[in-house]
Amino acid sequence: MTNTPSSQRTDWNISLLGGLKRRGPGRMPADTVVLTPVGGADLDLSDAEIAPVTSVTKISIAGGVRLRVPADVTVEVEGFSLIGGRRVEPGTPGPSGRVVRVRNYSVFGGVSVTRG
Template structure:
């Protein structure tokens, strides 16, 4: 029996952000990680991936906060999965036309945008948001 290492797959690169007070902000030209995790007592996450160098597969964003939402923007052709939990705060998502957005989860007090059907075979962004106050708002970039 021969055991070989699979060199085609590499471990998922994760960026961690932990804070009691303060958020996470990324914009402009930067190398986005496969997974970004932000945990805060008070503080949101503002991630603008429109000029970022994205990994080959989808990006995964995980955000958990007592107070603080997530404001996310993606360029054309980007695929992502977003998991958010907030006691106070929601998710504000901006995507280009043609992107499919699938929204799931619940909000006790707050609205939730409907799914947006994009182009067949196009980019897909999946949002799972759980909050007591605050919902999911999806906007298409102009």
């Protein structure tokens, strides 16, 4: 059995109703998957330790992604939402070169990215 650091593992969040809420300091897994019929992902990564490339994948019928990242992190958004938009506050990429990739697949729910 190999001991994989939490920054390199996939964090699966599966629920019937409800989503994922994460705030505060700590290490963000390199890959996070949120799978729920109804629920979104509310992630505040402004104080978190972020890997050079971090991905968040959210799959649901209803629910979007609300993400807060440091100003120097590049954010890439892709996916599909029948009803819901994308709003990404511009940032200034820093020397760290950190990237957060957001993949949102839903019928109702968009992506909102703020910086702080």
